[in-house]
Amino acid sequence: MQVSSPLSSDLRPRLDGTLALPGEPGYERSTPWNVAVPMTPAAVVTAAHADDVAHTIRFANDHGLTVLPQATGHGAVHMDLSRTILVHTAALDELQVDAANRRARIGAGVIWQRVLDATAPHGLAPLVGSAPGVGVVGFLTGGGIGPLTRTYGLASDTVLAFEVVTGDGRRLRATPTEHSELFWGLRGGKGTLGIVTAVEIELLPLTEVYGGALFFDGTDASGVLHTWREWTQDLPEHANTSLALLQLPDMPGVPEPLAGRLTVAVRFTSTATQIECEQLLAPMRAAATPIIDTIAPLPYAAIGAVHMDPTDPMPVHETSGLLRELTADAVDALHAVATANSPQFLVELRLMGGALAREPEHASAFCHRDAAYSLLIIGAAVPEIAEAVKGHNAAVQSALAPWLTGGEFPNFGAAVGPARMARVYDEDTRMWLTGLAERHDPKGVLRIGQTVRV
Ligand SMILES: Cc1cc2nc3c(=O)[nH]c(=O)nc-3n(C[C@H](O)[C@H](O)[C@H](O)COP(=O)(O)OP(=O)(O)OC[C@H]3O[C@@H](n4cnc5c(N)ncnc54)[C@H](O)[C@@H]3O)c2cc1C
Structure with a gap:
């Protein structure tokens, strides 16, 4: 037609x-x-x-x-x-901060950095991800993992209400008490149950963290990886960390010591005092001599500086995974496949656990809270190397297969299709989301993209 x-x-x-x-x-x-x-x-x-x-x-x-x-x-x-x-949704750009009640109402077109900048003057903050340039609603409907997830939990657990248009064209408000089934499914279920037009979230009283990254030379990767593995076994919940094997291109914006070579970034974010953090970081700083050390008190509105994710549009190919544990053998396997001659920009492990692992007050469609680490592999999807990047990405996944749970978080390694949905959601969650989608979207108008229908 x-x-x-x-x-x-x-x-x-x-x-x-x-x-x-x-x-x-x-x-x-x-x-x-x-x-x-x-x-x-x-x-x-x-x-x-x-x-x-x-x-x-x-x-x-x-x-x-x-x-x-x-x-x-x-x-x-x-x-x-x-x-x-x-x-x-870019023109759905409303943003209201209710400082007295520690809440914000945010239109679906708003990105996190705007919310960070609007809430900081009130001494308040939202839970954001590593890249504040991503959209608030896309991030929250995928759960929302960020540099303080171990401390405060999943960002979508701070949602108070969604305004949403369901697949049958109705405008509804979803809260723990109104259309609570939608409130459950919109937190983790991405666009399965509706197009969110605005969201209301709880804000935290937070202005500063202790955070940044230690960058090490690629030749120190094995020692740094092993030290990080041991260090992450019993970190307190105020401490959040990820490790990234980086191959950053030699281009404007990339610091000279990191450009065109293998480096290892150990990111750190904490809500504890400087003295506590310095003590905690000592073994990591001693793993090798850092070539750059940016860890210091950081205004929370500048939290994007911890990961330094790219902001400009890029052509990327990414996949993700979750690890049940990180053994010394897993570290050796990762080092063997993801250091020398890796074509990936980034092979990243994030430590999970802490507050993320606890069930929130209101259940949601987000699964795999028990993962120990998340894995993210990102390379350039440009014609000259696209096939090499994809092949190597698969090789990293295969090398780590003995430690992977088979699960994925909704926001990482975006892909479509039943196999992907079976990795992101357990069977019960897929059945519930499917039932709700059939009820709220009988003609399947929203059945496109990262949506669940069994
Ligand atoms: C550099 C980078 C860093 C990232 N870091 C993190 C991180 O630290 N933690 C994390 O959790 N994620 C992270 N992500 C993933 C990111 O949160 C997801 O890709 C998210 O979907 C982005 O939302 P968006 O609206 O910006 O993207 P879009 O591509 O515009 O949207 C992606 C999907 O989100 C859903 N969505 C968007 N808008 C709506 C809406 N109005 N109603 C319902 N569904 C909607 C839909 O499924 C849509 O297909 C990162 C991504 C990148 C590229």
């Missing part, structure tokens, strides 16, 4: 925002942060408000189309979008 004419004649006049068909101004907004993923939907709707999202979903119901939300495209995935309307 040719849908471009009803899109123009029926949907466009109903919107206060814009609708762009291929070639029209505004269509280019579909280009995601991960520029390796071509996004070619039937149309791009830039929603001006929640009603635009509802009109678009109802139109899709009537015309046998699907609808996919996108804020920044950090989680873009290869898929056929020829019968999909992409709802771009």
